[in-house]
Every structure is written in C-alpha cells, then in structure tokens.
Amino acid sequence: MYSQAPNNKELITFICSLMPMPLEKAQEIAAQFRPRTVKRHEYLLEEGRIGKEAFYIETGFMRVFVNDPDGNDVTINIFQPNSFMNNLVSFFRREPSEENVQAVTDCAVWAISYDALQTLFHGMPEFREFGRMMLIMSNLSLQDRIVSMIRNTAEERYAALIQSKPEVFQHVPLKIIASYLGITDTSLSRIRREFSQK
Amino acid sequence: MYSQAPNNKELITFICSLMPMPLEKAQEIAAQFRPRTVKRHEYLLEEGRIGKEAFYIETGFMRVFVNDPDGNDVTINIFQPNSFMNNLVSFFRREPSEENVQAVTDCAVWAISYDALQTLFHGMPEFREFGRMMLIMSNLSLQDRIVSMIRNTAEERYAALIQSKPEVFQHVPLKIIASYLGITDTSLSRIRREFSQK
DNA sequence: TAATCTTCTTAGCAAATGGCAAGAAATCCC
DNA sequence: GGGATTTCTTGCCATTTGCTAAGAAGATTA
Numbered sequence: 443m444y445s446q447a448p449n450n451k452e453l454i455t456f457i458c459s460l461m462p463m464p465l466e467k468a469q470e471i472a473a474q475f476r477p478r479t480v481k482r483h484e485y486l487l488e489e490g491r492i493g494k495e496a497f498y499i500e501t502g503f504m505r506v507f508v509n510d511p512d513g514n515d516v517t518i519n520i521f522q523p524n525s526f527m528n529n530l531v532s533f534f535r536r537e538p539s540e541e542n543v544q545a546v547t548d549c550a551v552w553a554i555s556y557d558a559l560q561t562l563f564h565g566m567p568e569f570r571e572f573g574r575m576m577l578i579m580s581n582l583s584l585q586d587r588i589v590s591m592i593r594n595t596a597e598e599r600y601a602a603l604i605q606s607k608p609e610v611f612q613h614v615p616l617k618i619i620a621s622y623l624g625i626t627d628t629s630l631s632r633i634r635r636e637f638s639q640k
Numbered sequence: 641m642y643s644q645a646p647n648n649k650e651l652i653t654f655i656c657s658l659m660p661m662p663l664e665k666a667q668e669i670a671a672q673f674r675p676r677t678v679k680r681h682e683y684l685l686e687e688g689r690i691g692k693e694a695f696y697i698e699t700g701f702m703r704v705f706v707n708d709p710d711g712n713d714v715t716i717n718i719f720q721p722n723s724f725m726n727n728l729v730s731f732f733r734r735e736p737s738e739e740n741v742q743a744v745t746d747c748a749v750w751a752i753s754y755d756a757l758q759t760l761f762h763g764m765p766e767f768r769e770f771g772r773m774m775l776i777m778s779n780l781s782l783q784d785r786i787v788s789m790i791r792n793t794a795e796e797r798y799a800a801l802i803q804s805k806p807e808v809f810q811h812v813p814l815k816i817i818a819s820y821l822g823i824t825d826t827s828l829s830r831i832r833r834e835f836s837q838k
Numbered sequence: 839t840a841a842t843c844t845t846c847t848t849a850g851c852a853a854a855t856g857g858c859a860a861g862a863a864a865t866c867c868c
Numbered sequence: 869g870g871g872a873t874t875t876c877t878t879g880c881c882a883t884t885t886g887c888t889a890a891g892a893a894g895a896t897t898a
Contacts, residue, residue: 508787510787510791514791516787516790516791518783518786518787530776530779530780531776531779531780534772534773534776535773535776563768563772564765564768567762570761570762570768573772574732574761574771574772574775575732575733577772577775577776577779578728578729578732578733578775580779581728581729581775581778581779581782582728582729584779584782584783584786585716585782587786588716588782588785588786588789589706589708589714589716591786591789591790591822592714592789592819592822593708593712593714595854596854596855597854615874615875615876616875616876617874617875617876621790624789624790625855625856626855626856626857627875627876627877628855628856628857628858628876628877628878629854629855629856630876631876631877631878632854632855632877632878634876634877635877635878793884794884794885795884813844813845813846814845814846815844815845815846823885823886824885824886824887825845825846825847826846826847826848826885826886826887826888827884827885827886828846829846829847829848830847830848830884830885832846832847833847833848
C-alpha cells in the first residue's frame with residue numbers, strides 16, 4: 443500500500459478539467475488511484491476476463507481491440523496520454539470482457555478498483571457528476587466516430603485524426619491506426635502517399 | 641399536472657429490466673415521468689436548442705439525425721418502442737444540441753425533466769445505478785456499431801438489422817435506414833434486391 | 839379523385855476500397 | 869551483429885459503393 447501518494451498532479455488536473463470541482467475533492471478522488479506501469483504489448487485486460495479496474499493513462503498509448511471470427515483483430519479505440527480508459531461493460535456488469543486492452547507502448551497509468559469507484563460514486567456527489575460526464579463524453583466521441591464513418595471518406599478520417607491526435611502517428615503502428623479508421627493497412631498506405639503529394 | 645399517474649407499467653418494467661430493483665423504487669422513478677404524444681415528423685429536440693427532457697419511448701419510432709455541411713441529413717440512431725432516448729451532451733451539459741430528434745411515426749413517450757432527473761440521481765442510489773447502466777449500454781451499442789462498420793459489409797449490416805430490429809423496416813423509410821447503416825438509399829435498394837434473391 | 843410530393847428502384851459510369859502477393863524497410867531478439 | 873519477425877509500401881485486379889438521373893410506385897393533401 444501507498445501511505446503517501448506519488449505525484450498524481452496530472453490526474454487531479456484531468457479530473458477538474460472534465461468536471462470542475464474544489465481541489466480537495468479532486469484530491470480525494472485521485473487518492474483512490476494506484477500507480478501502475480505496463481510494458482509494451484502487455485495486457486491490462488484480456489478477452490474472457492472480468493475488468494476489475496478503471497484506468498487513467500498518464501503516459502503511453504493503449505488500444506482496445508476485439509478478435510473477429512476471421513482471426514483479424516479490430517481496433518475499437520486508441521487511447522493517448524491524459525485520458526481515461528475503461529472496459530465499461532465488463533467493469534460495471536462484472537461480466538467477462540469481449541475486448542482486449544493492450545499497451546501499444548510502455549505506459550504509466552493510474553488504476554482504481556471497482557469497490558473504490560463504487561464507494562466514491564455513492565458517497566461523493568462530485569464524483570458522481572464526474573463519472574457521469576466521463577460516460578457522456580465517451581458516448582459523444584463514439585457517436586462522432588459513427589457520423590464520420592457514415593459521412594466521411596477514409597482520407598477525410600485520416601486527415602481528421604492526424605489533425606486531432608498527431609502523436610498517435612508517432613507511437614502507434616499504422617496497421618492499428620488503419621483498423622481504427624475502418625480501412626486496411628493497404629488502403630491507409632495508399633492514402634498516405636496521395637496525402638503527402640498535396 | 642397529473643395527480644394520478646396514467647398507465648406507466650411498461651416504463652416500470654423497462655426500468656427493472658435494465659437495473660433490477662424493488663418495485664416501489666421503480667415506481668418512484670417512473671412517477672417522475674410525464675406522458676406525451678408526438679405526431680409524425682414533429683421534433684422533440686431541434687438543432688441549436690437545449691435538450692430539457694429525457695424520454696422513454698412507449699410506442700412509435702424516433703430518429704436522431706444531424707445535418708452535414710452538404711445539406712444531407714445523417715441518421716445517427718433509430719429508436720424503437722421500449723427504449724430510452726436522450727441527447728446526452730445537450731441535456732447534461734446544457735448546451736445547444738447539434739442533433740435533431742424527430743418522430744418517424746406517431747409516438748407515445750414519457751418525459752422526465754432535467755431537474756427531476758438530477759434529484760433522483762443524487763437522492764436515490766437505485767436510480768444512480770439505473771442511469772449509469774443506461775449510459776453504459778448506450779456506449780456498448782455505439783461501440784458495436786463501430787465494430788460492425790469496420791468489419792462488416794453493408795449487406796451484413798443490413799442482415800443484422802433486419803434480424804435484430806425487424807419492426808424498424810415496417811415503420812421507418814428505407815432512406816433513413818440506409819443512412820443509419822452508413823450507405824446511400826441507392827445501395828440499400830441494390831442490397832435488398834440481391835438479398836431477396838437468396 | 840386528382841394533383842403533388844415523397845419514397846423506392848434501376849441503370850450506367852466513376853471512384854474508393856479490399857484481397858492477394860511480393861518486396862523493402864524497420865524492428866526485435868538471441 | 870545477424871537472422872527472424874513485423875511493419876509498411878506497391879501493383880494488379882475484383883468488388884463495393886457512390887453519384888446522377890430518370891421513372892415507377894406509393895402516400896399525402898387539397
């Protein structure tokens with residue numbers, strides 16, 4: 443156990459930015475998180491297991507993926523530093539996960555257990571609002587992605603990603619990015635060539 | 641005002657099915673909802689306005705759509721009876737909505753105001769869990785749709801929808817369904833022809 | 839009922855994307 | 869350092885899907 447919290451300033455800042463609240467409250471929340479490191483290619487959650495923790499990513503990149511029947515893996519989401527990541531369904535319904543959560547690079551994360559989260563959720567109104575807002579923002583980003591899948595070409599989605607999350611391209615293999623964008627790595631390669639000629 | 645609640649049995653059943661709880665609690669929650677009817681083509685929420693209520697759909701079909709820059713409308717979601725519908729971001733962040741919520745057929749819905757929902761959320765642990773579970777399930781369904789957009793062909797998505805929500809095809813115009821599936825109405829028409837020849 | 843409007847289907851062609859395979863480049867690991 | 873593995877690019881061709889336009893079918897409204 444950690445009698446003294448290590449440096450969790452970024453986590454506290456993140457909490458306040460998503461849902462403004464008194465600093466002490468944010469500190470109280472952050473105190474429930476434990477630091478953890480994950481090496482590249484290691485899993486924070488494997489298909490079939492129950493997610494027991496939720497994570498804030500301080501440094502490094504992670505991805506969530508599923509294996510489809512053909513044996514391909516489909517990257518559902520890519521997470522960059524300063525974001526919150528959680529397998530919602532497995533974590534909250536306490537069911538085996540259908541997804542894998544894997545470190546794409548070495549990562550430093552903060553983890554909170556289900557019990558600690560439940561205690562905060564029912565005991566602290568600020569955390570309730572924070573948790574709800576996190577779910578809402580997650581919904582929003584998924585919804586935006588669906589709209590983008592419907593309305594935009596692969597090239598437009600590529601351009602948008604390079605604009606909004608340029609760092610991803612420096613740390614995440616293109617085949618993973620391609621899957622996330624909903625195209626093959628072959629197509630992504632072509633798009634990049636055409637894109638760079640402009 | 642309604643001194644006596646009309647028949648909200650289905651709503652109560654819906655609440656308990658999503659998050660099991662004592663009947664009285666579900667009744668207490670349901671009592672905060674007011675019945676409302678919406679005629680075909682009418683809006684429950686228009687772009688630019690702030691969503692002030694959340695809805696349970698008892699009968700009828702609704703859709704959520706956005707207008708893209710080219711003047712096309714993109715159907716983000718289709719809701720069928722016995723489901724919960726809400727413009728999360730506008731409702732919870734109290735910001736103007738970027739989306740429209742429109743009745744596709746005449747609908748009977750139950751509406752709950754923001755204030756009533758907040759009171760329940762902070763005052764009743766069962767409702768907290770219920771609300772959280774609703775957000776989680778919404779996330780799940782969005783995520784499944786993204787995977788399906790990435791991994792499946794338009795024909796497979798069509799087949800899946802006809803399997804999972806056959807009633808939609810009896811009440812929602814194909815052009816709306818096509819947009820929801822991420823294809824043009826032309827493509828959907830082609831797919832339906834080929835599909836029916838099997 | 840007739841006129842109008844919307845929805846649905848069809849056709850032809852263009853553009854985007856996938857599947858496969860091979861080779862180049864980069865990275866990993868002993 | 870060097871062989872093995874993974875990642876990335878490229879080419880070729882097939883398939884899917886979009887775009888445009890037109891007409892048929894169906895629904896709505898005066």
